[in-house]
Amino acid sequence: MNSPIISRREFLQAGGALVISVAIPGAVATALSQSAAGAAGKPPLLPDQLDSWIAVLPDGSVTAFYGKTDMGQGIDVAIGQMVAEELDVAFEKVTVVLGDTALTCNQGGASGSTGIQFAGIALRNAAAEARRILVERAAERLKVPVDMLVVDNGVVNVPGYALQRASYGQLIGGQFFQSKLEWNKRYGNPLAIKGKATPKKPSEYKVVGKSYRQAIVTEKVFGKLQYVTDMQIDGMLHARVVRPPNAGCGPQTVDESSIEHIPGARVVREKELIAVVAEREWDAVRAAEALKVTWAPACQPFPTAETLHAHIRQAKVIGSETPIKKGDVDAVLKTAHRVIEAEYEWPLQSHASMGPACAVADVRADGARLLTGSQKPHYARNGMGKLIGMDPEKIHSSWIPGPGSYGRNDAGDAALDAGLLSKLTGRPVRLQYMRQDGTAWDPKGPAAVYRGRAGLDAQGNVIAYDFFARGFSRQDVVQTENEPKDTLAGQMTGYAPKGNIIFQTPSEKYEFANKRCGWECIAPLLDRASPLRTGHLRDPLGAETHFASESFIDELAHAVGADPVAFRLKYLNDPRHIAVIKAAAEKARWSSRPNPNRGKGGVMTGRGFSYTERNGTIVAVVAEVEVDRASGRVWAKRFTVAHDCGLIINPEGLEIVIEGNVVQATSRTLFEEVQFNRDQVTSVDWATYPILDIGDAPEKIDIVLINRPDIAPTGGGEPSTRTVPAAIANAIFDATGVRLRKVPLTPQRMKEALARA
Amino acid sequence: MKYNFAVDGKSATVDADPAMPLLYALRSDLGLINPKFGCGRAQCGACTVHVDGVPTRSCVMPVSAVAGKKITTLAGLGTPEKPHPLQTAYIEEQVPQCGYCISGWIMTAAAFLRDNPKPTDAEIRGALAGLKCRCGTHMAIMRAVKRAAGTAA
Numbered sequence: 001m002n003s004p005i006i007s008r009r010e011f012l013q014a015g016g017a018l019v020i021s022v023a024i025p026g027a028v029a030t031a032l033s034q035s036a037a038g039a040a041g042k043p044p045l046l047p048d049q050l051d052s053w054i055a056v057l058p059d060g061s062v063t064a065f066y067g068k069t070d071m072g073q074g075i076d077v078a079i080g081q082m083v084a085e086e087l088d089v090a091f092e093k094v095t096v097v098l099g100d101t102a103l104t105c106n107q108g109g110a111s112g113s114t115g116i117q118f119a120g121i122a123l124r125n126a127a128a129e130a131r132r133i134l135v136e137r138a139a140e141r142l143k144v145p146v147d148m149l150v151v152d153n154g155v156v157n158v159p160g161y162a163l164q165r166a167s168y169g170q171l172i173g174g175q176f177f178q179s180k181l182e183w184n185k186r187y188g189n190p191l192a193i194k195g196k197a198t199p200k201k202p203s204e205y206k207v208v209g210k211s212y213r214q215a216i217v218t219e220k221v222f223g224k225l226q227y228v229t230d231m232q233i234d235g236m237l238h239a240r241v242v243r244p245p246n247a248g249c250g251p252q253t254v255d256e257s258s259i260e261h262i263p264g265a266r267v268v269r270e271k272e273l274i275a276v277v278a279e280r281e282w283d284a285v286r287a288a289e290a291l292k293v294t295w296a297p298a299c300q301p302f303p304t305a306e307t308l309h310a311h312i313r314q315a316k317v318i319g320s321e322t323p324i325k326k327g328d329v330d331a332v333l334k335t336a337h338r339v340i341e342a343e344y345e346w347p348l349q350s351h352a353s354m355g356p357a358c359a360v361a362d363v364r365a366d367g368a369r370l371l372t373g374s375q376k377p378h379y380a381r382n383g384m385g386k387l388i389g390m391d392p393e394k395i396h397s398s399w400i401p402g403p404g405s406y407g408r409n410d411a412g413d414a415a416l417d418a419g420l421l422s423k424l425t426g427r428p429v430r431l432q433y434m435r436q437d438g439t440a441w442d443p444k445g446p447a448a449v450y451r452g453r454a455g456l457d458a459q460g461n462v463i464a465y466d467f468f469a470r471g472f473s474r475q476d477v478v479q480t481e482n483e484p485k486d487t488l489a490g491q492m493t494g495y496a497p498k499g500n501i502i503f504q505t506p507s508e509k510y511e512f513a514n515k516r517c518g519w520e521c522i523a524p525l526l527d528r529a530s531p532l533r534t535g536h537l538r539d540p541l542g543a544e545t546h547f548a549s550e551s552f553i554d555e556l557a558h559a560v561g562a563d564p565v566a567f568r569l570k571y572l573n574d575p576r577h578i579a580v581i582k583a584a585a586e587k588a589r590w591s592s593r594p595n596p597n598r599g600k601g602g603v604m605t606g607r608g609f610s611y612t613e614r615n616g617t618i619v620a621v622v623a624e625v626e627v628d629r630a631s632g633r634v635w636a637k638r639f640t641v642a643h644d645c646g647l648i649i650n651p652e653g654l655e656i657v658i659e660g661n662v663v664q665a666t667s668r669t670l671f672e673e674v675q676f677n678r679d680q681v682t683s684v685d686w687a688t689y690p691i692l693d694i695g696d697a698p699e700k701i702d703i704v705l706i707n708r709p710d711i712a713p714t715g716g717g718e719p720s721t722r723t724v725p726a727a728i729a730n731a732i733f734d735a736t737g738v739r740l741r742k743v744p745l746t747p748q749r750m751k752e753a754l755a756r757a
Numbered sequence: 758m759k760y761n762f763a764v765d766g767k768s769a770t771v772d773a774d775p776a777m778p779l780l781y782a783l784r785s786d787l788g789l790i791n792p793k794f795g796c797g798r799a800q801c802g803a804c805t806v807h808v809d810g811v812p813t814r815s816c817v818m819p820v821s822a823v824a825g826k827k828i829t830t831l832a833g834l835g836t837p838e839k840p841h842p843l844q845t846a847y848i849e850e851q852v853p854q855c856g857y858c859i860s861g862w863i864m865t866a867a868a869f870l871r872d873n874p875k876p877t878d879a880e881i882r883g884a885l886a887g888l889k890c891r892c893g894t895h896m897a898i899m900r901a902v903k904r905a906a907g908t909a910a
Contacts, residue, residue, distance in 0.1 A: 071854070071855060071892075072853065072854030072855040072856060072892055073854055213851055214851060216856075217847070217848055217851050217852070217853055217856070218837070218848055220853045220856035220859055221840075221844045221847045221848055221852075221853065221856075221859065221863070222831070222832060222835070222836060222837055222840070222844060223790070223791025223830060223831035223832035223859075223860065224790075224791075224832065225856065226790060227790070227793070227857065229793065229794065230790040280785060281781055281784070281785045282773070282774065282777045282778075282781040282785065285781075285797075286774075352891060353891060354795060354801070354803065354855055354857040354858050354889065354890070354891040354892070355793055355794060355795045355796075355803060355857050356794075401855065401856075402855070402857075403793065403795070403803075403855065403857040404855045404857055404891045404892065405855065406891075432794065434797060435795070435796040435797055435798060652851070656851055656854075656894075656897065659893070659894070659896050659897065660854055660892050660893040660894060661893070662893070663893030663894070663895050663896065664891070664892065664893035665893075666893075667893065685796055685798050685800055686796060686798075686800040686801055686889055687798075687800055691889065691891065692893070692895070693886055693887065694882050694885045694886060694888065694890075694895050694898065694899070695882045695883070695886050697882075697895035697896060697899065698896065699878075701896055
């Protein structure tokens, strides 16, 4: 049947990286073969080379090389639109190649909703430059000034002279552009390039701003898409890891005889990293279960789950910042007519990706191949090179769609594990984690405690606002796998973890006369490989921080008896922010009145408001909930979202992305909390880490897209995530008169709060 | 042990440990890629296939239990040339994001719609309970199932 076998046949590409012939999804395979075929003349893969970004093939089709990846939201469609627009070719003529170290520059991988904001602008500039060069060539060939030429779907014409025309395919003539670009000498998200060309004005757009679909959806729907889990290299071994049952306790003895009865199974060990390999996958699975290991005694590195937030309040602070300081908050709070104060808690959360991670690696003496679902294949290559002692330039790393993502999930660990296991066995290795490896051992979204304090004057005006966070850093492990220290393979083989100390303050524009926002970070719970290390989970800290800050704003509105929307508008001056809030309120037919409504019956209904900003994207959300008095169940029944991310590239695509954000954020708000005891994470699967079920999905999500063609596009992949949690909590308050300040907002917590009220 | 069964209309023989789950037979021995390993615990649905028409979590179904049976996978449910109505609806509604969960939702919904051609929203939610989608595409799933049933508003 249709198994994608990678042949052992290999050849050296001009660039020097070992290329192992790969039956990977179409566009990449085609581009690789073209790249190899024409490699003699191809300039080096550097950002200042136009050929690193755009290829125009003799048939007039276009390949765009995009150094990020797509997690299923279809960013590649938007990139294809931007490239087609600038080149004046039909969208269907553009193929976008994603995240491959042999074909794309390192634009940071999927990261921070910058796919359009930064990386897309680079592609747009490159496409505009390619068009400029092609049109200049046409002017020479047709002996007509450039400004008399128009381009229609890749054909340069002289209006009124039907015979005077030249196609892009003719103009490029099977050659490379061999043209330089300005480059800011940065890699990753900040990478910026531009040519001499001026990109189009938004008023000229024909492709940007329209809705195009994801072709890859069709492959998924017919079960034909090859995921990273479906990759095979001829001669590969199947591997499974064996993680310590108790955190911080490495292996003492490994009883290899315990798996003797399983055909071909054997143990591979490097310091504290233990894995089993076998020729057949099921045998590797069985062997990992059967292997007897004696582990170091349990050492209780964790607090109990019940005391996690008490630990956060008491723990030593290792770093802090107060980025927002305006006026004299302390002095004004002392003299305020009234002070409102509240604290909020957010738990540790797992990426709990749809499937546990998988990676396939083939390490040989003269080079290596890595197939990974990591959002950041360039960095995964670098980290793998450092871990196995190989020049990263000799490793060809390809991103292949994985079983889910949303930040620094377990895919980053699997990549380096696979590389190390291939090196140790001398064979290609396909490593797939088991469910518990994915849920229990992925980096976690940080837990935190937030405290808001506000001073009110006698008229109910906010005269001082003080908001502080204390929690685990969002980067106990850094968001890339560039360094082995940030991966389990590294940490289990001698690299000491060393994260960054970084947290967040609320992103909004409330104009309080005296305002102070800051944070304090506490140390990780363990100085070794830890299942409770914290890292990036979709919109890192955004859901956490704005659950607290927008709940607190709602509490202030309640304290002064104000309508929550009117209260927010009173303190905002920025016209874009005001417009988004008004758009959401209007679409939801928000009725101006103070909260709460406080229902009396068995099912109480309420509506809540929340608004946030994220790196230029502004979102407002109205949530409408039903709370069942007897069971405590909260149903987030309806949402209305207003979303302004500047210029919109693909409206229907953006709506789908926003829907996913809203539902996933609802799941995190109502259901998700990593369970653990003093020694181990006990959330190991879907039963012990429940997420939203379809029975809890909203009935309707209305979305208002505010298009601002003259404002540069910002991200859509994450910003609506942070707006949802407080909207739900505020709606619960409206429905019940009870304020829930601890996520997840479970039926149990709801019932207890109702009983206390 | 050798086990014979039919997969997507073709007969297949697998020589395996009787306890080996069907999922590994389909993926490792027969080279099918569409049923996915999601949890190995019958909790998510990513491995779902029809066994004699019944949606079954192949990650926990021993291969020995399907001898002589007819198995249909997502790739056998319909093809681009002859798509199942749910597949058409999934494309129309652009449902999947990562898409790794898709066998669970489509194979479960296909059997459900076969027996309940005009379901209500509540019936759809009930039939699909327990399936997981981490990307949060549930709204689009509901739209697609209703579209396939011809009950879309």
